[in-house]
Amino acid sequence: MNIQFTYLPGDGIGPEVGAAALFVLETVSDVFAHSLQIEAQLIGGAAIDAGEKPLPDATFESCQRTGAILLGAVGGPKWDHLTGADRPELGSLLPLRKRLNLYANIRPCKPYDGLLDRAPLKRDRLEGTDFVVMRELTGGIYFGAKGRDAGGAYDECRYSEAEVERIAIKAFDLAMQRRRKVTSVDKSNVLETSRLWRETVEQVSRRYPEVTLEHLLVDAMTMHMLTRPTDFDVVLTENMFGDILTDEASVLCGSMGVIPSASLSDGTIGLFEPIHGSAPDIAGQGKANPIAMILSAAWMLRLSFGLEAEASAIEAAVAGALDASEVTGDLGGALTTAEVGRAVAQRVRNAA
Numbered sequence: 001m002n003i004q005f006t007y008l009p010g011d012g013i014g015p016e017v018g019a020a021a022l023f024v025l026e027t028v029s030d031v032f033a034h035s036l037q038i039e040a041q042l043i044g045g046a047a048i049d050a051g052e053k054p055l056p057d058a059t060f061e062s063c064q065r066t067g068a069i070l071l072g073a074v075g076g077p078k079w080d081h082l083t084g085a086d087r088p089e090l091g092s093l094l095p096l097r098k099r100l101n102l103y104a105n106i107r108p109c110k111p112y113d114g115l116l117d118r119a120p121l122k123r124d125r126l127e128g129t130d131f132v133v134m135r136e137l138t139g140g141i142y143f144g145a146k147g148r149d150a151g152g153a154y155d156e157c158r159y160s161e162a163e164v165e166r167i168a169i170k171a172f173d174l175a176m177q178r179r180r181k182v183t184s185v186d187k188s189n190v191l192e193t194s195r196l197w198r199e200t201v202e203q204v205s206r207r208y209p210e211v212t213l214e215h216l217l218v219d220a221m222t223m224h225m226l227t228r229p230t231d232f233d234v235v236l237t238e239n240m241f242g243d244i245l246t247d248e249a250s251v252l253c254g255s256m257g258v259i260p261s262a263s264l265s266d267g268t269i270g271l272f273e274p275i276h277g278s279a280p281d282i283a284g285q286g287k288a289n290p291i292a293m294i295l296s297a298a299w300m301l302r303l304s305f306g307l308e309a310e311a312s313a314i315e316a317a318v319a320g321a322l323d324a325s326e327v328t329g330d331l332g333g334a335l336t337t338a339e340v341g342r343a344v345a346q347r348v349r350n351a352a
C-alpha cells in the first residue's frame with residue numbers, strides 16, 4: 001500500500017519526536033512492504049518564521065487532500081508576544097481542527113505494564129486502569145469570541161445542542177464496544193453550557209439502555225481520576241475540561257510523553273498527535289519522549305489506512321521497549337529521543 005500522509009512537525013520538540021516516529025514508520029513500511037509518501041508541511045511558529053501564515057494554504061490543502069495528518073506540536077515562548085490568530089495555537093492548530101470538523105478527540109489512558117511503577121500512585125491502585133477520554137474538540141471556550149474591552153478581557157463559551165449530541169453519540173458508541181460505561185464531566189452547577197451538556201447527554205443516553213451513565217463535576221473529577229482510576233471506561237467531556245483532564249491522566253500513564261490522540265470527524269479525515277505540547281524547556285536536547293508521537297503514528301496506520309497488523313506491531317514494540325527500560329529521562333531512562341525511536345524500530349524488525 002502507498003501510505004500517503006501530511007506530516008506537520010511544528011515547533012519545539014515536535015520535529016524531534018516527529019523524526020523518531022518517521023524512523024519507526026519507515027521501518028514498518030519496509031518490514032510490511034508498503035511505500036511511504038510523506039508530505040512535510042509547515043505549521044505554527046515554524047510557518048511564521050518562514051514568512052507564512054501560522055496555517056499556510058499549502059498546508060491546509062495537503063491535509064484536506066491526504067486526509068491523514070501526523071502532527072507534532074505548535075507554539076512556544078518565541079511566539080508568545082503574538083496575539084489572536086497570529087499566535088501558533090490560535091492561528092494554526094485550532095483552525096485546522098475546526099476547518100476539518102475534527103470534533104471528536106480520543107485520548108487513551110491505559111498505563112503500560114512497564115510504567116505502572118512510575119506513576120505517583122501505587123501499582124495496586126493503578127492496575128486495571130483503562131479509560132478513554134472523548135473530548136469535544138471544535139466548540140466551547142477555545143472557539144468563542146475573545147478580546148479586551150474597557151472592563152478587562154473576555155472569552156465566550158458556547159455549545160449548541162447539536163454539537164453536544166454528536167460527541168455524546170461518539171462516546172456512547174465507543175462505550176458499546178468497551179465496558180459500557182460513560183462518565184460525563186461538566187460544571188453544570190455553575191455553567192449554562194454545562195447544563196445544556198448534561199441535558200443533552202441524558203437524552204442521548206436513552207438510546208443506549210445498556211450503557212451506564214454517570215455525571216461528575218469537573219473539579220471533583222480531578223480527584224476521582226486519581227483516587228479511583230479503574231472505575232472509568234469512556235470519559236465524555238467538553239473541549240477545555242478534556243484538555244486539562246488528559247494532562248492529568250498522563251500522570252497515571254507515567255509521563256506526558258506517552259499518550260497519543262486521534263481527532264476524527266464523521267468523514268474519513270484523521271489528525272493524529274501526541275497530547276503534549278512543544279515542551280520548550282527540553283526542546284533541542286534530545287530529551288523528549290517520542291512514544292506518544294510513535295503511538296499516534298500507529299493510530300494513523302490503524303484508523304486512516306486500516307493497517308491493524310502494522311499498528312499492533314508498533315504498539316507491541318513500544319511495550320517491549322518500556323519493559324526493557326529503553327526510555328528517555330522522563331521515564332527514568334538514559335536514552336535520547338532518536339535512540340528510543342531506533343529501539344522501537346529494531347523491535348518491530350526483530351518481531352517480523
Ligand SMILES: NC(=O)C1=CN([C@@H]2O[C@H](COP(=O)(O)OP(=O)(O)OC[C@H]3O[C@@H](n4cnc5c(N)ncnc54)[C@H](O)[C@@H]3O)[C@@H](O)[C@H]2O)C=CC1
Pocket residue numbers: 013017072073074075076077089093255256257258273274275276277278279280281282287288289290292330
Ligand atoms: N497540541 C499542541 O500543539 C500543544 C501545544 N502547546 C503549546 O506548547 C507550549 C508549551 O506548553 P507547556 O504548557 O509547557 O506544555 P507541554 O505539554 O509542552 O509541556 C509540559 C511539561 O511536560 C513535559 N513534556 C511534554 N512532552 C514531553 C515529552 N514528549 N517528553 C518528555 N517530557 C515532555 C515538558 O518538558 C514540560 O515540563 C505552549 O506554547 C503551548 O501553547 C501545549 C499543548 C498542546
Ligand SMILES: CC(C)CC(=O)C(=O)O
Pocket residue numbers: 089093142243275276277
Ligand atoms: C493549543 C491547545 C488548545 C492545544 C492543547 O493543549 C491540546 O489540544 O491538548
Ligand SMILES: [Mg+2]
Pocket residue numbers: 243244247275
Ligand atoms: Mg493540552
